[in-house]
Amino acid sequence: MSGVPGHDGWELVVGLEVHCELKTATKLFCGCPNSFGDEPNTNVCPVCLGLPGSLPVLNQRAVELAMAIGTALHCDIRPSTFHRKNYFYPDMPKDYQISQYDEPINADGWLELPDGARVGIVRAHLEEDTGKTTHAGASGRIHGADYSLVDYNRSGVPLVEIVSAPDLRSPAQARSYAAELRAILVATGASDGKMEEGSMRVDANVSVRRAGSSELGTRCEIKNLNSLRSLAHAVEHEAQRQVEVLESGGVVRQETRHWDEDRGATVTLRSKEEAEDYRYFLEPDLVPVVPDDGWRSAVAEALPPMPAARRRKLGALFGDEPVEPGGARSDQVATVVDLGLDELVEAAVAEGVPAALALARTANEAATDADAARRLPLVSYVALLRMEATGELTATQVKTVLADLLRDGGGDPAELARERGFEALSSEAVAAMVADAIAAHPDEWGRYRSGEDKLTGFFTGAVMKASRGQADGKAVAAELARRRAEP
Template sequence: MELETRNSKLETRYEAVIGLEVHAQLLTRSKVFCGCSAAFGAPPNSQTCPVCLGMPGALPVLNRRAIEFAIKTALALGCDITSVCRFHRKNYFYPDMPKNYQISQYELPLAWGGSIDVPADDTTRRVRIHRLHLEEDVGKLLHAGTLHAADYSLVDFNRSGVPLMEIVSEPDIRTPEEAAEYLRQLRAILVYLGVCDGNMEEGSLRCDANVSLRPVGSEELGVKAEVKNMNSFKNVQKALAYEIQRQAKVLDEGGKIVQETRLWDADQELTLSMRSKEYAHDYRYFPEPDLVPLAASPQWIEEIRATLPELPPQRRGRFVREYGIPDYDAAVLTASRPLADYYEEVAKASREPKLASNWVMVELLGYLNKDGREITDSPIPPAGLTALLTLLQRGTISGKIAKTVFEQMYQTGKSAELIVKEQGLTQISDQDELRRIVEEVLAAHPGPVADYRKGKVQSLTFLVGMIMKASRGKANPKVANELLIARLKGEEPGGDR
């Protein structure tokens, strides 16, 4: 309650202005300027050569597929492709940068403009894309010790030279929640396109945030701080919420915000000062002399445009229109392309889209999330889930039995039909057999029967439960319920009339 009150008071005084810089590693087989493998997880420093180690005299050669992936992303975001772009050297010293400069792009990036629409309260906020450019990734430092007090550090240059796409938004975001949602939607687009795997824990998708505060109603931007080291949507949201509170406290106490780079410490849940923020002139940009300017032909751009898949926003809308499922279901089911493909195959085959969405979202994703598995690793294929839903729809098994069968399918990989046959789980729909079970339950529980006939309707739930127990969960609930009510009302043979 105290935090909510503090946030509410803050919103009446200050407006947060947030822009995100997202770095996405591209899914090319080789690095951007050499032929070394770009695969993740190899032994340290085993995927290096004179080019990505910055040896004197080594010359870069541009990876065509990396440019193709960057153009594909730019088109998906609605960006304008620059007619002629070029690479620059961005000079700075850091232990994981072997050349002491990074090949990047400066005043002539690959693409400009574009946008992503993000839900904001009861409306939609359009977050514009400022620029999209290509660069090389740096190595990875491994610290022994704490974040700020490492005993020593090791460097792995396997990541050095992996193609990295940087997507910089305009400062159009206003809340931590909007920032996290923008990042979710951008990640979904990148994964749909197949240009990035979106794995934030492995560092293939990284996010830096620039955040400043200004008085409510003011158009002038405040002094910004850059927040780094955020490796999940939750951390982005938490880091920005903390930083907004920190800056508000400084301003309320009459202090001034310093333009700096801060690290997010997820363990302590706070931001820590790292270094003063550099300006463009600090990097001493100049054109990369070993790479010629790049001009993508209109024909090539159109060839790439023709390969664009149906993207998450369009697929969400189509799922709502074609399958009649709620917006929430559509948003969950289109979070990744494999998940959307899985659901759509089940929805079409089962012919009950809402039933399919319930089982995919609740049962299947529940088990997969618990095990930390992706939909592509599901032990139940779409056809397997469809077969289970078909048994449920036909009344062959009850909903309760279906969940038991699903669990065994997930654990064993067996088909629904085989499990039902092996364990004799077919639902009892035969009225004579169900009538016999109803009579046994009524005879065994005269008290609840009398209570029901006196008007205590809740006794019916107890009796239905006893029927399901007596039938070991195999009684057809609808038929059993109808027979029970008829018997209690004296409409069945042998009843009171």
């Protein structure tokens, strides 16, 4: 998996910087609502507008969510301070950003990928978000815009920036890290993990080196990665670009590059020579945050189980059959954990439903409306899956009844099945319907008997049609096989 796709002999080195907006009620330094999508400039006050004379006061909940993230990422939670990062930009009301610089609240942790690899976490620190700029003009983008408009509703929203070590070695691994981190952020309750709304934003530091080398190559930082898909694409394209530069005798320049989704390429934003001089200094309007052991352990105790632990727990339901990393079942487990549907699977298995069935129905069907599924009474869900396990209802019928349950927010599955007219067909009824189908299609039956297996579907379809979908496909297939085997 590692390496630069399409270029043997090269190794890819990636570190990710992830900005995560915290799900607090208010902003980091003022009491304005932290709320996405409101009318512009309605959630503002002197502090988040940077009006003269205003002062920041730190949000306790934001600190605790940052500590929760640090705990989940196995970091040291340390005494920390805030600095000012000075640069002019219209979306930054004070023209400096308050950010944790040399004393971050969390440092030196790690994250375990689903494949078991550990990725180092350098730091996870608190900082404030900027306002949002809209570019007016034909392009709607910054370049070529006639002017811009600024909305400060997002200004001062709390962020945690999580910086990984350069431990990632492939586009897929980078994607897997970002997905796992997102799952952790959602599990801690710190974030909704919505990349499309910008509440999780990813920048990638990418470099390449000759396979076997232990020195790091010159890195480029890639911005504007708006989805996991674009992250993997951008890393792959950037690595290939760098290898091509190096193979043609050139040098990679340290710079910031922008991922252009439409062109499928990265383009230069600015070179290192143009890098800002941020003139960091300790923010004199704030005092240090010094968590004691009691505070640290209170945060740790309130932390729910993390995705890796939950995946292991679901995997254990399969007993001796291991869940192969990268396989279909592993994907199902990941889906269930991502959507927080673990309890449905665990409850069903505890009541005797086979683990494979419980996992498949939860990952494939319940997952289509995860919000409703999480609210579903476990007893309804378990009862329904038991009806499938015992053959009372067919898979198709179970899916229909599950949709009803999700729609109604619960109910008695047996009752819903009766209302739908779903009654398990007896094996005699199935045999009779199969016999009818054979009688109606003698030519096809002859071809089937002489070995044309693909006609299984033809006969199953006919029986399904006759039973209006109530026949169990597996039972029909079994009856067809039995009849063919008759002399």
